[in-house]
Structure formats: structure tokens, C-alpha cells
Amino acid sequence: MAVDAVLAEYLEERLREAQEVDAVSAREMAGRVAAFVQRGGKRLRTAFLWCGWRAAGAGGDPRTLLRVGAALELVQACALIHDDVMDGSPMRRGAPTMHADFARMHQAAAMTGSEQPYATAAAVLAGDLALAWADDLLTETALTCPYGTQLHREWRALRGEMVAGQYLDLRAQANGSSAEDEALNIATLKSALYTVERPLALGACLTGAGARTMDALRAAGRRAGLAFQLRDDVLGAFGDPAVTGKPADEDLRGRKLTYLLALAVRLAAESGDAEAAAALSPKDVMRSDDEVSLMRAALERTGARAAVEAEIARLSALSVRHFEDSGAHHHVLRQFASLVEKAVGTAPARNEEDA
Structure with a gap:
């Protein structure tokens, strides 16, 4: 879908910013969020967004539509990451959930302490980051949109x-x-x-x-x-x-x-x-x-x-x-x-x- 290209462009920009802040969190946190968003999903929300736009006359800049679609995919990522934490789910989209992936990293790196509190907290932060990115993108888009x-x-x-x-x-x-x-x-x-x-x-x-x-x-x-x-x-x-x-x-x-x-x-x-x-x-x-x-x-x-x-x-x-x-x-x-x-x-x- 065209929204994937917009997502890739936006995520590349945010990963670059994250790298400037801190290389470790950029690699282990921001990188995981970006990979999860780009790993797939049905993009249903973007498709329904497109239907609403077409039903109302398809006015304005299509690029704006795609940016809103990308924001929806990011808020969906937040919802899924947090939902999986609350449900204790091990799998999502055929791969380990965010907290399960952080738990595996904890084991592989031989970190001290219990892996579950670390994995849960890290996944919550990952979901928060996806929501922050979604809000930033939607706000930036709204500021330049007539409506x-x-x-x-x-x-x-x-x-x-x-x-x-x-x-x-x-x-x-x-x-x-x-x-x-x-x-x-x-x-x-x-x-x-x-x-x-x-x-x-x-x-x-x-x-x-x-x-x-x-x-x-x-x-x-x-x-x-x-x-x-x-x-x-x-x-x-x-x-x-x-x-x-x-x-x-x-x-x-x-x-x-x-x-x-x-x-x-x-x-x-x-x-x-x-x-x-x-x-x-x-x-x-x-x-x-x-x-x-x-x-x-x-x-x-x-x-x-x-x-x-x-x-x-x-x-x-x-x-x-x-x-x-x-x-x-x-x-x-x-x-x-x-x-x-x-x-x-x-x-x-x-x-x-x-x-």
C-alpha cells in the first residue's frame, strides 16, 4: 500500500532523531517499534480511512490522507503492544510479541534481575513511543490541513x-x-x-x-x-x-x-x-x-x-x-x-x- 512508503519515510526520520539522542535506546527500543510497524498487518484502518475520504469526495492533498493513515498504523501498533502486555500474549503477527522479544534479549544478554519486569516495562515504553510518534505525525498534519x-x-x-x-x-x-x-x-x-x-x-x-x-x-x-x-x-x-x-x-x-x-x-x-x-x-x-x-x-x-x-x-x-x-x-x-x-x-x- 502507498501508506507503507509514507510510514517508511517517517520512521526513518524518527529513527535518525532517536540515534542522535542515544544509540542504545535507538537500536533496542525505537528500532523494535519501527520493525513491528513495518512487519505487516492488514492496514484495515488506512483502508477505511481511504473509503471515508472517497465517499466524501476525495478532496484535498492525497499525501495528507496517507500521513493520517500512517498515524493510524502507529496508534494501532501502540494498542497491540500494550494489549499483548496486558494479556500476556506470546505471539503477534506470527512472531514474538514486543514483551516476549525483550525477554529474549534479556536472556541473551545475561542481564541481572528478573526478566519479566524488565520485558513488561520495556514493552510499555515501546507502546508509548509508538503513540508519541502517532500523535506527532497527526498533529503535524493537522497544522497544515484546512480542516x-x-x-x-x-x-x-x-x-x-x-x-x-x-x-x-x-x-x-x-x-x-x-x-x-x-x-x-x-x-x-x-x-x-x-x-x-x-x-x-x-x-x-x-x-x-x-x-x-x-x-x-x-x-x-x-x-x-x-x-x-x-x-x-x-x-x-x-x-x-x-x-x-x-x-x-x-x-x-x-x-x-x-x-x-x-x-x-x-x-x-x-x-x-x-x-x-x-x-x-x-x-x-x-x-x-x-x-x-x-x-x-x-x-x-x-x-x-x-x-x-x-x-x-x-x-x-x-x-x-x-x-x-x-x-x-x-x-x-x-x-x-x-x-x-x-x-x-x-x-x-x-x-x-x-x-
Whole structure:
């Protein structure tokens, strides 16, 4: 993607600055962040940014659009690095997570003290650096953009929502919550808004889009973003690590509150399935492999997995309908529908009713 070239250019500049400050931190910290950002990812947020820009008329300098896309990829790097620390995840994008990589460096260098506190703290700093770079790039871009104030307003909201969602995710896991409304709120704040709705709005901001267009894009983005998070929840329980690039049992082993889990708990209670209810109940310790298998079986047997799949399809369809209301050209509408399908793994129909 064109955004990769902008990212490479920007990261080269920041690495040069880091080297001038300190060679060790530049090599071990800044270099790792730059490598992680450039290692890949689906670039979904940049793609949705582009869709919002096209839907609103594709006005202004395309270079500005790409710089905002690069900022989104950097804030995504921050979110992933910090999320992996909080979840204790060993793998991301088919490679060791940031804290796991720092732990390996600690071992290889025969450093003194415990490797875990060092690796955790170093990874937190790495995520902070990615966020600082993202903020710098967005601010520099907004200062030279005719619609910079609105652009920065959307960006500020994106960051606040992302942090709130992440905290609520941690809190729900600590409380052993099974509430469906809480699970949906976390999914919306933690992922749906900053994955689709805010990128669409950021793109439209660059053209000075009107209220009608922005409202339609926000409605489309919220539904597509929620469908994306529900798909991620399903993959978190049933996905193939060789495809997803991360373990498939972390959410279940730690009983992370997802809509999939919350729905299964309710369905088990309504049907009187005591075995499923027991498998899905909170525990004070991490679950064993056998217990994770029982949880997967309960998610299937209660009908929760099938219900979530249906909800993903419904939300995907609604997102396309709302995007059409933005007045976007039919070519852009088709591209958005294709992107939603790619993001959520299902082809959206066009005849669903909004609930």
C-alpha cells in the first residue's frame, strides 16, 4: 500500500532523531517499534480511512490522507503492544510479541534481575513511543490541513475511546463479568470505533464533509467495526494460529469478557445446561487445556457461536446500507462492501432490517 512508503519515510526520520539522542535506546527500543510497524498487518484502518475520504469526495492533498493513515498504523501498533502486555500474549503477527522479544534479549544478554519486569516495562515504553510518534505525525498534519481542527477532534476522541475500552476490558476480566451489554460496550469502545468509525470520519474530515455524509459514515462504521470485533472474538476462541498469527485459546484461558462468552452464559442459563454454565463460569486461576476444550464445546452447544455468526452477517449488511446513504459513488460503495467482507469474513447481504 502507498501508506507503507509514507510510514517508511517517517520512521526513518524518527529513527535518525532517536540515534542522535542515544544509540542504545535507538537500536533496542525505537528500532523494535519501527520493525513491528513495518512487519505487516492488514492496514484495515488506512483502508477505511481511504473509503471515508472517497465517499466524501476525495478532496484535498492525497499525501495528507496517507500521513493520517500512517498515524493510524502507529496508534494501532501502540494498542497491540500494550494489549499483548496486558494479556500476556506470546505471539503477534506470527512472531514474538514486543514483551516476549525483550525477554529474549534479556536472556541473551545475561542481564541481572528478573526478566519479566524488565520485558513488561520495556514493552510499555515501546507502546508509548509508538503513540508519541502517532500523535506527532497527526498533529503535524493537522497544522497544515484546512480542516485540521476537526481532524484533531476526531483523533482525540479515538484515543480516549481506545483507552477506555481497554480499561473496561481489564476490569470485566478481573470482575468475572458475564454481562452482554458490558461486552458490547467494550467491543465498541476498544475496537469498533477506532477500527472503522473513526477512520471513516477522519477520511471524510479531510474533505470538509457535511453532516449528512458524516452521520451515514459513522453509522456504517460503527456496525462494521462491531462486526469486526465479533469476528475477532470468534477467532479468539476457534481460530487457527497459523492463519491468525496468535494463539487461539488466550481469550478462553483467561475468560476474557466477549459478546460470544456473555451470550453463551445467558443461553446456558435459559436452557438449563448446567454443564455449559459450569464450563463458562469464572475461576480464580487460568484454565487448563481440558477446561478450554469444555468452554469451546459450550460455546457451540449453547448456540452462541451460530448466533454471533448471524449477528456478524446482519451488522455487515447494515454497514453497507448506511454507507450507501453517504451518497458515495457506486464504485466506492463496492470497495467498502468488499473491505467489510475482508475484515469480517462474510459477504454482507443488502436486505437486512436495522434493529
